[in-house]
Amino acid sequence: MKRPHVFVATGLYPPDSGGPATHTRMMEEFLPAENMVVSVLPFSAVRHLPKIVRHVAYFLQCVKGAVHADVVFAQDTISVGLPARLAAAVLLKPFIVRVPGDHVWEQGVARFNVQETLDAFPVWPSHPYLFFLRLLQRVALFRAHVLVPSAYLGRIVGKWGVPENRIQLIYNGVSFIEVGACKVEPAMRPLVVVLGRLVAWKKVEQVIDAMAVKGIFHLHIIGDGPERNALERRCVEKGIEDQVRFLGQLPNPEALQWVAAADVFVLNSTYEGFSHTLVEAMRSGVPIIATDIPGNREAAGDTVHYVSPGDNAQELAHALEAVLYGGEATAARVTAAKKRAESFSTTQVAHELARYINTICTS
Numbered sequence: 001m002k003r004p005h006v007f008v009a010t011g012l013y014p015p016d017s018g019g020p021a022t023h024t025r026m027m028e029e030f031l032p033a034e035n036m037v038v039s040v041l042p043f044s045a046v047r048h049l050p051k052i053v054r055h056v057a058y059f060l061q062c063v064k065g066a067v068h069a070d071v072v073f074a075q076d077t078i079s080v081g082l083p084a085r086l087a088a089a090v091l092l093k094p095f096i097v098r099v100p101g102d103h104v105w106e107q108g109v110a111r112f113n114v115q116e117t118l119d120a121f122p123v124w125p126s127h128p129y130l131f132f133l134r135l136l137q138r139v140a141l142f143r144a145h146v147l148v149p150s151a152y153l154g155r156i157v158g159k160w161g162v163p164e165n166r167i168q169l170i171y172n173g174v175s176f177i178e179v180g181a182c183k184v185e186p187a188m189r190p191l192v193v194v195l196g197r198l199v200a201w202k203k204v205e206q207v208i209d210a211m212a213v214k215g216i217f218h219l220h221i222i223g224d225g226p227e228r229n230a231l232e233r234r235c236v237e238k239g240i241e242d243q244v245r246f247l248g249q250l251p252n253p254e255a256l257q258w259v260a261a262a263d264v265f266v267l268n269s270t271y272e273g274f275s276h277t278l279v280e281a282m283r284s285g286v287p288i289i290a291t292d293i294p295g296n297r298e299a300a301g302d303t304v305h306y307v308s309p310g311d312n313a314q315e316l317a318h319a320l321e322a323v324l325y326g327g328e329a330t331a332a333r334v335t336a337a338k339k340r341a342e343s344f345s346t347t348q349v350a351h352e353l354a355r356y357i358n359t360i361c362t363s
Contacts, residue, residue, distance in 0.1 A: 004361045005037040007069035007093075009062055009084035011076050013042035015251075018197075019100045019149075019172065020075035022276055026173050026346050027073075027353070034354035041065050043080050055083055062087035070361045071096060074140070078103050078133060081140040094360050097140060098147040099157055101273045104133045109200050110226065118271050123159055134160075145360055149274035152294035168356055173349030174279045174341070179253050181261035188218045190324055193262035193286075195255055195277050196269075198225030203268045203291075205234055209313035210320060212238040217320060219244045220262075222255050260284040264323050268316065270309040272296055278304075279344050282337035287323045287330050289316065299344075303337035305330075 008028075012021040024040055031038050041061055046054040062084050066072050074084040074097045081097050088095035105121045108114030108130050114121065125131055138160065146162050148154040149172045157167055184191055192211070196202050204221060208231065211217050221231070221244065228246065235241040247258070259265055265281040265288045272278070272295035279299055281288055290296045292306035305323050307315045323330055 003035050003037050004071065004358060005039070005069045006031065006357060007062075007066040007072050008038060008040045009043075009058075009072065009074045009080040010040060011043045011079045013040065013044060016044075019276060020098075022175075023098065023100075023172065024075060026175065026350060029175075030173075030346055030350035031354055031357075034350060036354060036357065039065060039069070055079075059083035059086055063090055066091055066093060069093060071357060073357075074098065076100065076103065077137045077140045082136055085140040085142070085144065094145065094363075095143075096145045096147055096357070096360065098149075099153060100149060101153065101271075102156060104130050104137060106199075106201075107133060118156060123161075147356070150295050150298045152298060153273045170352050170356060171344055171349060172274050172276055172279075173346035173353075174276055174283070174344045175346045176280070176283050176341070177253055177256065179256045179260060179284075182257045184261050190217050190263040190320075191261065192217050192219045192264050192266055192320065193222065193258050194219065194266050194268070195222040195259060195281075196267070198223050198227040198231060200227060201269055201271045202227070203270055203309070203312075204231055206311065206313045206316060207266050207268050208234050208238060208240070208244065210316035211243060212240050213313060213317035214320060215240070217243070217264075220247055220258055221245070222247045222250055222258060224249045256280060256284060259286055262286050264289060264320055266316070266320075267291065267296065268307070268309075268312070269293065269296075272299075274299055279341050283341035285334055285338055287326070287334055288337065289319050289323055300337065301340055303333050303340050305333065 008024055010020045010024045012018045014021050014025050028038050046057045049057055066087055071094045072084050072088040074081040085095055102118055105118050112127055141162055146157055146167045148169055151169055154167050154169050194204055194207055211219050235244045259281050265286045267278050267290045269291055274295055288304040290304045291309040293309050305319055307319050
């Protein structure tokens with residue numbers, strides 16, 4: 001029996017960090033055990049070219065790479081999703097696109113001062129560039145099989161006009177690696193750790209403000225992004241620069257060592273589709289504070305301490321103390337979180353993904 005061949009188009013690929021890179025590596029490592037062949041075309045192959053030219057070149061490479069594939073699988077809707085969609089159409093191949101979030105909304109927040117939450121963001125935004133991006137996104141999604149990592153994102157995609165029977169929920173698989181905790185000097189405790197891209201919706205500035213309110217904690221911020229300089233200035237303005245360390249982008253095992261060493265892990269986003277980092281923190285056995293938003297609830301259930309999203313420094317400050325000195329209540333959440341994290345193991349998710357791909361290849 002012929003092994004289905006999956007051609008994967010991805011914008012990020014290891015050693016890059018991020019959801020598409022993690023998901024692609026999972027497919028490479030685990031789908032062969034499900035009797036599948038996986039080939040990958042990273043966007044880095046054309047990133048050195050000028051804009052527009054790189055996307056045309058990527059489309060041509062997709063056509064070449066997918067000619068013998070049974071299905072084309074894209075890890076986003078625009079940067080690789082659109083060229084891969086067009087290549088699949090040319091080759092008459094079934095097309096699957098994974099939607100890890102709304103690229104149009106993210107661009108609006110990062111570049112055009114969009115203030116709406118993802119739920120309130122219009123399907124067709126008024127800004128011409130964002131309108132154009134949405135149009136490109138809709139082309140990529142036309143007659144595509146759409147994979148979402150959370151029911152919450154499934155509802156968002158449904159608002160874009162994608163029929164419900166073309167939307168499939170499969171949670172992100174998380175490869176749990178065993179790491180020891182970093183050694184932390186007693187003078188650096190209590191230690192709070194934040195891990196993620198330093199972008200506006202992560203609301204790391206509120207964690208810094210909460211630190212300034214209480215003054216007893218030390219904070220390690222792992223990750224990089226456009227907000228880093230502003231966050232560093234905020235630490236100086238609050239007079240806590242000696243208590244905060246910016247560790248930058250770290251390899252995942254090293255980052256998880258700091259998470260495991262923390263007294264409290266904080267994920268203060270106003271938006272998460274489904275957070276790999278949250279599940280990894282749950283597995284590590286660290287007490288967690290997270291914002292009460294749909295993506296986090298879907299991943300963590302009742303196993304973490306929730307705070308309201310937004311301007312929440314005072315609430316965060318109280319939550320840090322409540323978790324740190326929570327005794328049996330905190331310990332019970334940690335135990336429950338470790339158990340819940342196992343349900344997102346890569347092996348289980350890969351099996352579900354393989355079954356889904358097989359269904360599409362044989363339909």
